[in-house]
Amino acid sequence: MNQRRPAVVVLAAGRGQRFRGEGHKLEQVLNGDTVLALTLRQTMASGLPMLVVTSTALAPLVRRHVASRDMLVLPDQDRLGRPAPLGMGHSIAAGVAATGDAPGWLILPADMPMVRPGTLAAVADAIERDPIAYAQHRGRRGHPVGFNAELFSELTSLQGDEGARRLLARYPAQAVDVDDPGVLIDVDTVEDLQRLKVDPSMPRPSDLGMRSFGG
Secondary structure, rough: OOOOOOEEEEEEEOOOOOOOOOOOHHEEEEEEHHHHHHHHHHHHHOOEEEEEEEOOHOOOOOHHHOOOOHHEEEOEEOHHHEEOOOOOHHHHHHHHHHOOOOOOOEEEOOOOOOOHHHHHHHHHHOOOOOOEEEEEEOOEEEEEEEEEHHHHHHHOOOOOOOOOHHHHHHEEEEEEEOOOOHHHHOOOOOHHHHHHOOOOOOOOOHHHHHHOOOO
């Protein structure tokens, strides 16, 4: 019996440009800790292997919580000295390539601190049966989104901000119903952060489905 488990690729390389407050959104304090720390704590509690894909600017924040072997710091420049490519697709591709021996991958943005460990485990179980699975709460699509090993080549070819939307269009995806509103909650704006401080179980009114699939 294969005891290996899918790896969680935590995306922590974005600039967070929609957050208009002071500092990066992952540095914001929520429930006595940073948004990033809370996301990583939930991920570690799932018992799944984890890799945090981050930028040079955010690497010091990530290093406070994980060992170097569990980090992938994306370069600021390519080999010719040009600005290195950014975006969700590039981060996913790099994270999957760096954990190529995993039997699958769960993609989790680092600004989603309320996703429960059991939800991560449930999606990991689902991709043992289906090529793609995603967490769903009360009919609304959310994160994490999981992919099994047969999609390795396609995941590692993602670029820019395209994310994984095209894979969802090509392969069947299984919804994993969970009693976890955290799959719909991210800290993308100052308003999101304030809403979480008032009611940690309340997602914002808009559906996260588009971003969940690489929008």
